[in-house]
Structures are given as C-alpha cells and as structure tokens.
Amino acid sequence: MVSTADFGDYETAWCPGCGNFSILDAVKKALVKKQLQPHEVLFVSGIGQAAKAPLYLNANIFDGLHGRSLPVATGAKLVNPRLTVVVESGDGCNYGEGGNHFLAAIRRNPDITVLVHDNQVYGLTKGQASPTSQIGFVTKAQPDGVQAEPFNPIAVAVAMRAGFVARGFSGMADHLVDLIVQAIDHEGFSLVDILQPCVSFNRVNTFAWYKKRCYTVGDDYDSTDWSAAMKRAHEWGDRIPLGVIYKRDLPAFGKGFPSVVESTEIPKRVKDCLMTYL
Amino acid sequence: MSAILSDTMMRRLNIVIGGEAGQGLITVGNALTKSLVQAGYYVVATQSYQSRIRGGHNTFAIRVSDGEIVAPQEPIDILVALNAETLSLHKAALSDQGVIVADAALNLEGDEARLLAAPFDELGSKRAANVTALGIVCSLIGLDRELVLRTLADSVASKHPELTEQNQQALEEAFAWASDRVSPIQKLPVLGGPPRRMMMNGNEAIAMGALSAGLRFCSFYPMTPSTSINLAVISHARHMGVIVEQAEDEIAAINMAVGASFAGAPSMAATSGGGFALMTEAVSLAGQTETPIVVVVAQRPGPATGLPTRTEQGDLEFVLHGGHGEFPRAIFAPGTVKECFHLTRKAFELAEKYQGPMFVLTDQFLADSYRAVPPFEVEDLAPVRPGVEESEVSFPYRRFALTEDGVSPRLIPGATEHLVVVDSDEHTEDGRLTENLAVRRQMVEKRLRKHQGLLAETIAPDWAGDANCEVLLVSWGSTKGSVSEAASTLQLRGKRVATLHFSQVWPMVSEHFLGYLEDAEHVVSVEGNALGQFARLIRRETGFEIPSHVRRYDGLPITPEYILKNLDGQE
Numbered sequence: 001m002v003s004t005a006d007f008g009d010y011e012t013a014w015c016p017g018c019g020n021f022s023i024l025d026a027v028k029k030a031l032v033k034k035q036l037q038p039h040e041v042l043f044v045s046g047i048g049q050a051a052k053a054p055l056y057l058n059a060n061i062f063d064g065l066h067g068r069s070l071p072v073a074t075g076a077k078l079v080n081p082r083l084t085v086v087v088e089s090g091d092g093c094n095y096g097e098g099g100n101h102f103l104a105a106i107r108r109n110p111d112i113t114v115l116v117h118d119n120q121v122y123g124l125t126k127g128q129a130s131p132t133s134q135i136g137f138v139t140k141a142q143p144d145g146v147q148a149e150p151f152n153p154i155a156v157a158v159a160m161r162a163g164f165v166a167r168g169f170s171g172m173a174d175h176l177v178d179l180i181v182q183a184i185d186h187e188g189f190s191l192v193d194i195l196q197p198c199v200s201f202n203r204v205n206t207f208a209w210y211k212k213r214c215y216t217v218g219d220d221y222d223s224t225d226w227s228a229a230m231k232r233a234h235e236w237g238d239r240i241p242l243g244v245i246y247k248r249d250l251p252a253f254g255k256g257f258p259s260v261v262e263s264t265e266i267p268k269r270v271k272d273c274l275m276t277y278l
Numbered sequence: 279m280s281a282i283l284s285d286t287m288m289r290r291l292n293i294v295i296g297g298e299a300g301q302g303l304i305t306v307g308n309a310l311t312k313s314l315v316q317a318g319y320y321v322v323a324t325q326s327y328q329s330r331i332r333g334g335h336n337t338f339a340i341r342v343s344d345g346e347i348v349a350p351q352e353p354i355d356i357l358v359a360l361n362a363e364t365l366s367l368h369k370a371a372l373s374d375q376g377v378i379v380a381d382a383a384l385n386l387e388g389d390e391a392r393l394l395a396a397p398f399d400e401l402g403s404k405r406a407a408n409v410t411a412l413g414i415v416c417s418l419i420g421l422d423r424e425l426v427l428r429t430l431a432d433s434v435a436s437k438h439p440e441l442t443e444q445n446q447q448a449l450e451e452a453f454a455w456a457s458d459r460v461s462p463i464q465k466l467p468v469l470g471g472p473p474r475r476m477m478m479n480g481n482e483a484i485a486m487g488a489l490s491a492g493l494r495f496c497s498f499y500p501m502t503p504s505t506s507i508n509l510a511v512i513s514h515a516r517h518m519g520v521i522v523e524q525a526e527d528e529i530a531a532i533n534m535a536v537g538a539s540f541a542g543a544p545s546m547a548a549t550s551g552g553g554f555a556l557m558t559e560a561v562s563l564a565g566q567t568e569t570p571i572v573v574v575v576a577q578r579p580g581p582a583t584g585l586p587t588r589t590e591q592g593d594l595e596f597v598l599h600g601g602h603g604e605f606p607r608a609i610f611a612p613g614t615v616k617e618c619f620h621l622t623r624k625a626f627e628l629a630e631k632y633q634g635p636m637f638v639l640t641d642q643f644l645a646d647s648y649r650a651v652p653p654f655e656v657e658d659l660a661p662v663r664p665g666v667e668e669s670e671v672s673f674p675y676r677r678f679a680l681t682e683d684g685v686s687p688r689l690i691p692g693a694t695e696h697l698v699v700v701d702s703d704e705h706t707e708d709g710r711l712t713e714n715l716a717v718r719r720q721m722v723e724k725r726l727r728k729h730q731g732l733l734a735e736t737i738a739p740d741w742a743g744d745a746n747c748e749v750l751l752v753s754w755g756s757t758k759g760s761v762s763e764a765a766s767t768l769q770l771r772g773k774r775v776a777t778l779h780f781s782q783v784w785p786m787v788s789e790h791f792l793g794y795l796e797d798a799e800h801v802v803s804v805e806g807n808a809l810g811q812f813a814r815l816i817r818r819e820t821g822f823e824i825p826s827h828v829r830r831y832d833g834l835p836i837t838p839e840y841i842l843k844n845l846d847g848q849e
Contacts, residue, residue: 039695044537047702055701055711060691062540063701063711064533065563071497071530075537075545076691078521079495083541083692104526254521261519263492266661270490273514274653277476278316 002035004028010056014049019170019196019207023117024053026173027088030180031059034084042083044073046098048124050090050117067097070105073112078254081111084184091118095131095151102153106162106189111252113183113190116153117170119198120205127201137204153193155233158246161226164190165233165246169214170197171207175242182244188252195240210240217243224248288345289466292353293415295339296368297360300332302408305433307338308648310412311477312429313421314342315650318472322759323479323648324350324835329502329586335363342419344467348614348759350647352839356418356463358411362386375462379414381407391462394418396455402448409445413452420465423453476651480644480756483615484548484574485510486654487622489518491572492661494543497523497534499553502586503642504576507548528556532573536560539569540700542664542690544626548574551593552583558600561635565605567700568678568686568725570629570636570664572622577641579833588833589642591755591806594815597637598784604722606729608736609637609784613758615649617781623659628735630662632728633688639783641806643835644756665690676707680720684727729785736782738790743769743776749845750798752824753805754780754812757836761804764841783812788820795822802826802845806836 007028014020031041043054047066054061060083064072069087077085087094094102094116105114120137122128128141131151138145157165164186168176176194183190195214197207221243222228229246261269293310297303304325311323322341328334341351353373359365359380365388372378372392380386381398394414402410409430416426427449434441478486484507488496498508512522521538525531528549535545549557554575564571575597579590597609608628610621618640625636671687675696679686686707691698699709704721706712740758743750743765753761758779768775778794795801795816803813803824808831813824828844830836 037695038697039692042541042691052711055699058697060697061699061701061709062537062567063703064536064567065559065702068529068533068560068563071525071533072537072540074523075495075497075534075539075543076541078523078534079538079543080541080690080692100526101530104530257521258516258519260494263661263663266490266492266518267656267659269518270486270656270659271653272517273486273489274476274656277478277482278474278653 002032002037004032006038006058007031008056008058012056013052015200017199018049019119019198020050020053020117022170022173023115023176023194023196024056026176026180027053027115028057029177030184033177033181034184036084040084042076042085044069044076044085044087046089046093048090048093048122050088051093053088053117067093068101069093070098070101070114074105074108074110077110077112078257081254085112086115086184087112088115089117091116091120091130091132092122095153099131103160106157106160108253109163109188109250110254111187113180114192115180116191116193117196118153118193119196119202121198121202123198123201134204152233153191154245155230157191158226158229158233161248162191162246163188163248163250164244165229166192166244167195167242168192169195169210169242171211172214172242175216179244186247188250213238213240214242215239217241217245288343289464290341290343290347290351291355291419291463291466292339292341292351292373293356293358294337294354294368295358295360295411296335296337296364298333299327299330299336301360303336303338303360306408306412307340309426309430309433310415311340311648312433313416313426314340315475315477316425316429316472317421318469319344319466320347320650321648322347322350324643325646326834327587335367342466344469349763349838350760350835352837356415358415359384359386360407360411377461377463379411394456394459394461396452401451401455403444406444406448409448410452413449414456417453417456418461418463420468423450474653476653477648478615478651479646479648480612480615480618480640481506481576481646482510483618484622484638484640485514487619488546488572488626489514489520490619490656490659490661491623491626492544493518493520493546493626495521495535495538495545497525497531498548499525499528499531501550501553503578503645504548504550504553504574506645507574507576528553529560532557532560532571535571536564536567536569539571540567540691542693544570544630544662544664546572546574548576550576550578551580551596554593554597554600559602562601562603562605563702564635565601565603565607565725566702568633568688569700570633572625572629572636572638574622574638574640576645577639579831585833587642589806589835590831590833591641592811592831594639594783594807594811597639598815601635605634605725606632606732607635607637607784608732608782609639611639611755611781611783612644613755613779613781615651616654618644619654621781626662628732630664632685632731634728639755641756665693668694668696671696674708677709678705678707678721678724680707680724683731684724685731733785733787736785736787736790738787739778739780741776741778741791741794744774746774747776748774748799750794750801751775751777752795752801752803752813753777754783757804757806760836760838760841763838767838767842780812783815786815786819792820792822795824800826802828804828804836804841806830
C-alpha cells in the first residue's frame with residue numbers, strides 16, 4: 001500500500017498561509033488514492049513558487065525552464081508512456097511564458113495532467129501582474145492597475161474542446177483531491193486550474209474572497225454539454241464555478257506512433273534505409 | 279594523412295540547369311544526377327534557389343567526372359537555359375567549349391556552334407520542356423537512354439503518374455534530335471560494371487547518421503535549409519521506430535526533445551540560425567540538467583532572416599556560445615556527405631557519454647549538395663545505449679553524484695524504483711534545488727570536468743600536402759572539397775602547398791595543429807563569413823594570428839575558383 005508518507009515531507013520555501021501547502025497535500029492524497037508509487041510518476045514543472053511544488057515530493061522530477069513544462073512533458077510521455085506524467089506550475093508559467101505551448105498541447109492532446117496553481121499574481125518575482133490578474137489590479141509594476149483583459153484558461157480550453165477541463169480551489173481540499181484523481185484517470189490532456197490565495201502579493205483575491213464566491217457545479221451539471229460549459233467558463237465575479245467544467249473522450253496523442261526497434265536490429269534496418277538511396 | 283587530390287586525366291563536365299521555380303528544374307536535376315550516379319560517375323550537385331515557390335531564378339548545377347571530385351565548379355560546360363534570364367545571368371561563366379541548350383522559341387542570340395536551340399514544341403509538350411532539355415543533355419554527354427528513362431520515371435511516377443507517357447515521348451524525341459547535332463562536348467567515357475553508389479546529400483546523411491545512432495525522438499519547426507533533415511528522418515520513421523513531431527515553435531521542439539531524452543530516447547533537434555536563437559535557452563537547460571541531445575544547425579546567411587535559401591558559415595561563434603552559463607559542448611562541422619553521417623553518429627555518442635548538448639554545424643551548400651557515395655558500412659555500428667543499468671548505480675541513487683570525470687550515472691525515470699530528479703536550478707547531488715554556494719562550486723566544477731573527456735576525444739584536423747609548404751590553407755566544415763581542389767591546382771602550378779581542415783571545431787586541441795601553423799611560410803584561412811570567425815577562434819585558443827584570409831559572404835558557396843582568384847597576390 002502506498003501512503004502519503006511515501007511521497008515524503010520536505011521543508012518548503014513558501015510563505016506561511018500560502019495556498020501551495022494545501023495543493024501539495026491534495027496532490028499527495030490523489031497519488032495515494034491512485035495507488036501510484038513514486039517511481040511510476042514524473043512531475044514536470046517550470047519556474048515560479050508553484051513550480052517548486054514537485055521538489056517537495058518523492059517522485060521523478062524534471063524541474064525545467066519557465067513556461068516550458070508542457071513540451072518537456074509531451075516529449076517524455078511520448079517515449080515513456082508507462083510514466084504517469086503530471087505538469088505542475090503556476091499561471092505565469094503555463095498561461096504567460098508558455099501560452100503557445102498551452103494552446104498546442106490542447107490541440108495535440110498528450111496523455112498528461114496539468115495542474116496550474118492560479119493565484120493571479122507573480123509570487124517568485126515579488127508581486128507583478130500575471131496573465132490572470134483582473135483589470136485594475138495594482139502592483140509595483142502596474143501602478144495604474146492592469147489594463148489588459150485577464151486570460152480565461154477555462155474558457156480557452158473549453159473553446160478548444162480540450163478533453164478534460166476542471167477548476168479547483170486550494171481551500172476545498174477534498175474536492176481538489178477528487179478533481180486531480182479524475183484528471184489523472186482521464187486519457188489525454190487534462191487541465192485543473194487551481195485557484196489559490198497569495199498571502200504576500202495579492203491582497204484582493206484573498207482566501208475569503210475566493211471562499212465567498214466559489215461553488216461546485218452540482219450533480220445535475222452535464223460536463224459533456226459544450227454550450228453549458230462555455231457559459232460556466234465565463235462565469236466569474238460574484239460566483240465562480242468549481243468542478244469538471246467540460247469533458248469529452250478523444251484519442252490521446254501518440255496512439256499509433258511507431259514502437260521501439262530493438263537496438264540489435266537497428267544496423268540492419270539502417271542498411272535497408274540506405275538501399276533506398278542507390 | 280590523405281594526399282591532396284591529384285589532378286589526373288579525369289574527364290569533368292559542369293552542367294547547369296537554370297530557370298524559374300515551378301519549371302521542373304529539380305525534377306530533371308534529380309533525374310540527371312541519379313542517372314549519372316547509377317552510371318558510375320562522381321557528382322557534386324549544388325542547388326541555388328530563391329525563397330519562392332514560383333518564378334525567380336534557380337539553378338541546379340551538376341559537376342560530373344569519371345574520377346573523384348569533391349567540389350563544385352564555376353565554369354559551365356553545358357548551360358541549360360529554361361528561360362532567357364538564365365542565359366544572361368550565366369553567359370559569362372561559360373567555359374571555352376561551353377554550349378547552351380535552349381528552346382528555339384526563346385530566340386536567344388548566340389554563336390550557332392555554341393547554341394543548341396531545339397524546337398521544344400515539336401519535341402514534346404510545353405509541360406515537358408524540362409524533360410526535353412534533359413533528353414538533349416543526356417544525349418550530348420552520352421548517357422544511356424534507358425537508364426535516364428528509368429530514373430526520370432522513378433522521380434516523377436510517385437507525384438505525377440499521368441505524365442509518365444508524355445515524358446517518355448519527350449525524352450525519346452529529344453535524344454533523337456540531339457544525336458544528329460555536332461557539339462564540342464565530348465561524351466563521358468562509358469564505365470564498365472559501375473560501382474553501386476548512393477545519391478545522397480548532406481542533410482540526408484545527417485538523418486541517416488542519427489538513425490544509425492539510435493535516434494528515437496525528433497521534433498522540429500520547419501526552417502530552410504534544415505527541414506530536409508527532418509523530412510529524411512520522417513521518410514524512415516516507421517521502419518526505424520522514430521517518433522517525429524512538428525512542434526509549435528523551435529522552443530517547444532527542443533524542449534520536447536530534452537523531455538524525450540530525459541525519459542530515455544536518443545533525441546535530436548535540427549534547425550537553422552533563427553530557430554537556434556529560440557533554442558538557446560533549452561541548450562543551456564540540457565547543459566544544466568545534463569541531458570543528452572544533438573542539435574543540428576544548418577547555417578544560412580543572417581542576421582535575422584538574411585538570405586533564407588543561401589549558404590554561409592556565419593553561425594560558428596553563435597553555436598559555440600549559444601546558451602547562457604558555462605557548460606561543456608562539442609561542435610562537429612562535416613566537410614563531406616560521409617562525414618555528415620559519421621560525425622552525427624559521433625555527436626550522439628558524445629551526447630550520451632558526456633550527458634549534454636552536442637552540435638552538428640552544417641550549411642545550405644552541403645545540406646542540398648548531392649554526391650555519389652558508397653553505401654556506409656553500418657553492420658557494426660551499434661546505436662547508443664540511453665542511461666545506465668540499475669546494477670551500475672549505488673544506493674542511495676544520486677543523479678548528479680560527484681565523480682572524477684564529472685559524468686554521473688544517468689538512470690531513466692520509471693525504469694527502476696530509483697527516483698530521477700533533475701533541476702534547472704543549481705542542485706545538490708540528488709538533483710534538488712540548492713542555494714548552498716559550496717555545492718554550487720562543486721557542481722560547476724563537476725560539469726566542466728566533462729570538458730576534459732571531450733578534449734581527449736577531439737578529432738584532430740586533417741593535414742595534407744607539402745611538409746615544407748609556402749602556403750597553408752586553413753578551413754573548416756563544408757569548404758573541405760573546394761579547399762582541397764584549390765590546393766591541387768596550386769600544386770600543379772608549382773606551389774608548395776598544404777591544407778589543414780577541421781571537421782570538429784570545438785573543443786580545440788592546439789597540440790593537434792599549432793605546429794603546422796607555425797611551420798608554414800604563409801597561412802591563409804578560408805571561410806564562409808565576413809569576420810573570420812574560425813581564425814578568431816584559433817587566435818583566442820592558441821594566440822596564433824592567421825595573417826591572410828579568403829572569405830565569402832555573398833550567399834554562394836566557396837568554390838576552388840573563388841579561392842584561387844582571391845588568393846592571388848596573397849601567397
């Protein structure tokens with residue numbers, strides 16, 4: 001039996017009260033629920049406070065460049081499909097620096113789970129606006145307030161008909177564990193956008209702010225209904241829906257790719273190829 | 279040490295086909311090259327094209343000989359002008375016996391003995407003008423008609439099966455027409471029992487080298503002139519069990535390859551200068567996470583978009599330094615199609631052995647240049663083995679264990695119960711982020727110790743020629759053949775000459791070559807860029823300043839004639 005202790009207990013570099021703690025805890029619980037052993041899992045992360053999360057876990061870890069987790073995870077999963085591959089990083093990493101990869105990964109649909117810690121602010125670099133910061137959000141770098149429309153990851157993913165689109169909240173731990181388990185179970189690209197407070201740099205979207213607004217879509221909600229999903233995806237403000245917003249089955253990327261050729265067989269096959277140039 | 283090529287009684291011809299993009303120039307260029315290779319001749323085919331799909335001016339130049347040739351040639355013996363512009367652009371390059379083959383309807387002006395103006399509309403349909411020209415050329419040089427028919431059918435049948443009959447007819451009419459002509463062109467000698475040689479260009483050989491090394495994953499974003507490397511891999515992907523993915527950009531391409539390599543697959547990313555600019559951050563990532571990867575950079579003239587379809591050796595310093603921070607690397611610069619194969623293999627071997635980014639630096643000239651090459655001996659060439667076995671590591675497993683040679687045991691994640699942890703941040707031996715500055719120092723030194731291993735495996739430059747030389751030509755990469763032929767011409771003119779050619783440009787071991795530089799009466803560097811980047815590298819590493827140079831940066835390849843012309847007054 002795998003238990004949370006198998007995934008270790010590390011000292012972190014996060015601020016006390018950070019939403020990251022409960023997300024880390026939920027990730028461990030989800031892995032235990034899945035009975036995955038540490039060596040069966042690969043975490044790929046980028047750079048940011050959220051991207052440090054895998055480093056506080058026992059698992060295979062590739063902590064790469066800011067914004068580049070998705071292509072690294074895609075490459076790893078394609079050649080090593082037995083690994084359960086999880087990308088865990090923040091809103092800046094996945095939606096800002098890695099925005100193009102986010103779109104391409106949804107189109108490609110590799111069998112990876114993407115957990116995005118979304119606190120609407122840059123923590124590691126001390127409080128600049130992130131792609132999901134709301135209009136008017138004031139920071140040292142945006143003293144007159146953010147001017148650009150926030151990026152809506154749920155709406156974009158639903159619009160692109162991604163296979164699994166969910167939103168969680170660090171303050172609703174059990175619900176989050178369940179979402180992560182479902183995301184891992186989903187064959188193909190699965191997104192869990194996880195709302196979380198940043199106690200140091202976001203004084204607007206606080207724990208209480210989220211707590212007041214977040215609600216879970218009920219059992220009667222049909223997550224396969226795309227139009228309904230688009231509607232929920234655009235719900236933000238007084239009420240913020242949590243849960244599996246959209247889901248559909250589609251073949252995961254990599255099916256039908258050529259299988260490995262035994263290394264002893266390679267010289268002979270290279271010779272076959274060379275013959276085509278005669 | 280190989281001798282400089284001796285200029286014997288070889289018969290050589292330089293055929294240039296010119297016209298607009300869309301006139302079927304490449305189709306007949308390929309068919310002619312293939313026919314020549316199958317008939318047993320040596321070829322050096324060079325393509326010059328513009329960045330457009332229709333119109334403009336393109337050439338497909340084929341130098342052919344019954345003896346070994348290694349460089350392109352400027353004087354033209356047979357100029358095939360598919361349009362009038364070809365004649366005006368290349369007339370000056372015609373050799374003394376040079377002839378022009380063209381459609382009489384173009385009404386070109388010229389000496390009757392030199393201009394073979396054929397009634398193209400009578401010999402074949404308008405669409406088959408390229409084939410008519412091919413037939414005339416093949417008849418003039420004495421190629422077997424059946425052979426040409428076959429190679430043409432091979433190259434056209436897959437794309438346009440409906441044209442087979444029409445082409446066959448045009449080719450036969452053209453052969454018949456040309457056989458009645460008198461031309462100053464001597465037919466090529468017929469070779470009995472021609473050896474089996476491949477018709478292969480530099481990029482195809484790089485792809486084959488990668489496949490032979492066990493390539494399992496390859497991701498790319500299309501960019502001339504590197505794209506054909508990836509296309510060649512794709513054409514063999516199913517048979518070789520390779521996963522190829524066209525990425526959303528070069529950043530994704532190399533990060534995917536790094537991810538795949540980390541997860542156990544020998545991986546490659548092939549690109550050109552601008553694409554490499556996007557890749558540099560991940561080159562550094564591969565250096566820091568000690569992930570094997572082969573990066574191929576097929577150079578074209580920059581800066582920025584530059585001349586997208588032309589050639590240059592302008593990215594040496596860029597590839598040498600691309601990627602922030604300090605980490606070891608090796609850079610191979612093949613000079614022949616065969617070297618493209620073997621040095622790409624070598625790059626994979628070093629990438630795996632020293633766990634980091636290794637480079638193959640080629641250019642448009644070599645990328646697109648077809649040669650007649652004996653099939654590579656591949657039976658005994660084993661692919662690289664990614665990572666080590668569990669039995670080779672000690673417990674607790676530490677991915678970045680400090681070792682004497684700097685190489686730590688690399689396990690593949692998921693292959694064992696050991697956890698493989700790597701971090702782009704500075705990390706401890708077990709791969710976790712650290713800001714312990716003593717550890718930082720140890721890790722820098724560990725990574726850089728791998729440079730010592732790379733130094734020990736560095737391929738020495740090729741020296742050839744007169745030990746007591748008055749001129750030493752120093753070159754690297756794709757200029758190898760041209761420098762060698764220029765040297766043999768100088769030798770025939772009575773010069774004491776030698777060549778020093780580098781097929782690996784980094785690391786540099788001064789003991790390999792400094793003596794040659796110091797002993798020569800005069801040293802001239804030959805390279806395809808404006809600043810003399812390789813000469814500067816030699817000075818940086820050895821203190822030796824090469825006093826003279828031949829440099830080319832107009833987008834065209836360095837030819838023997840270009841070297842000789844620019845050497846005048848320098849030797």
